[in-house]
Amino acid sequence: MAAPTRERPELRLERHYPVSPEKVWRAWTDPQALVEWFGPGEPGSVTHAETDVRMGGYFRVEFHTPDGEQHSVSGYYLDVTPHRRLQFSWAWRSTPERESLVTIDFVKTPTGTRMNFVHTQFFDQAARDGHEGGWTQTFEKLAQHLHPS
Numbered sequence: 001m002a003a004p005t006r007e008r009p010e011l012r013l014e015r016h017y018p019v020s021p022e023k024v025w026r027a028w029t030d031p032q033a034l035v036e037w038f039g040p041g042e043p044g045s046v047t048h049a050e051t052d053v054r055m056g057g058y059f060r061v062e063f064h065t066p067d068g069e070q071h072s073v074s075g076y077y078l079d080v081t082p083h084r085r086l087q088f089s090w091a092w093r094s095t096p097e098r099e100s101l102v103t104i105d106f107v108k109t110p111t112g113t114r115m116n117f118v119h120t121q122f123f124d125q126a127a128r129d130g131h132e133g134g135w136t137q138t139f140e141k142l143a144q145h146l147h148p149s
Contacts, residue, residue, distance in 0.1 A: 009128035010120040015139050017146045018112040019084045020028035025106055027145060028086055029053045037145035039063035039071070055080055059088065079103070090119070098123040115139075 017024055027033045034049040038061055047064040049072075053097070060074040072093035078089035084106055091099040100123075105116040122128040 009122040010118065010124050011122070011128055011135065012134050013117045013132075013139065015115045015117070015134060015143070016109065016112060017115065017143060019146050021106040021108050021113045022136065023146060024113045024115055024142075026088070027142060028104065028122045033145070034061060037141045038138060039065070039141075040134045041066040053077060053080055053086075075099070075102075095123075100127075128130065 027037060029051055031049040031051050034051070035046045038049065039045045041064070043065055045065065046061060046063045050061075051057070051059045053059075055077060057077045057080075059072065059077065060072065062070065062072045066112050073090060074088035074093070075091055077086070077088045078101075085104065086106075087101070087103040089099050090102050100119060101119045101123040102119070107114040107116065117135070117139075119128075119131055122131065137141070
């Protein structure tokens with residue numbers, strides 16, 4: 001009898017932005033745009049961003065958190081459907097063996113874009129919960145980037 005497969009935690013978030021899918025896509029794929037909004041904490045925390053947005057292409061983002069910690073995350077693009085879907089692996093430089101998976105669907109709505117964000121294959125519940133806090137703050141910054149008041 002095979003050993004049971006361990007269920008790995010996942011995170012699902014949905015956001016709506018009052019702009020076109022093309023603008024939300026650009027925010028995720030243009031390194032200059034990523035510098036303006038990515039990461040939890042204050043705007044301007046990204047110190048480096050690079051993207052090669054194609055199947056098998058690589059990305060890396062480095063940023064610091066409000067407490068001064070430096071972070072670096074990178075991965076490879078697994079699904080690139082312009083303005084509709086972006087899927088990539090996700091690994092922190094500090095724990096490369098804990099690779100997870102991010103899938104983002106950009107859905108056009110009558111009032112803008114619904115972003116369906118799914119982050120799966122977390123190492124454990126603590127990693128999932130930590131990412132929920134980080135992504136929540138990050139998506140607030142994305143909203144400000146896309147639709148400044």
